[in-house]
Amino acid sequence: MFQEYRLQLSEQQNHYSxxxxxxxxxKQLNPRGLHKIFKETLDRAGLPSHRFSLHHLRHTFATLLLQENKDKxxxxxxxxxxxxxxxxxTSMYTHIDFEQKKRAINSFLIGQK
Known part of the structure; x- marks a missing residue:
């Protein structure tokens, strides 16, 4: 889908800057427009739009990117x-998640038996 969108852009719009x-x-999509699209998408998905923000989306993206692709x-x-x-x-995204902490504690407890 993103590739199709990119093909519709003019040569100037495909420039990295x-x-x-x-x-x-x-016109260039501004933060307010993006926020509106985000909230409308949440509403259409049946999710409580008041509970989520673009900051949550950004944080989730960064966290999952690191968790799922640590080596890459x-x-x-x-x-x-x-x-x-x-x-x-950026280093705040390198936090150890709850499951990793639980596994570490369990491995210690197993070694004590």
Whole structure:
């Protein structure tokens, strides 16, 4: 689907420094427009739109990208994808999830028996 969208863009729009997403008036999609689309999509999916934000989406993207692709995605790449100035900001996504903590504790307890 994204490839089809890219094929519809003009040559100028395919340049890396140009915006990728445009609104219905062929203007660059701004944060307010993206927020509206996000909330409408949640509503159509039957999800409580008041419970989710674009920040949640961004955080989930970064967390899952690292969890599912630890060997393929480094922190500097994630930093660039998220547009963070500081690597310290990006490093918050390297937290150990609950299941990893549980496995670590269980492995210790098993070794004690």
């Amino acid at each position: 140009e915006p990728i997403f445009y609104n219905k008036n062929n 995605v480094d922190l500097r790449t994630l930093q660039e994808l998220l547009g963070h100035e500081s690597l310290a900001t």
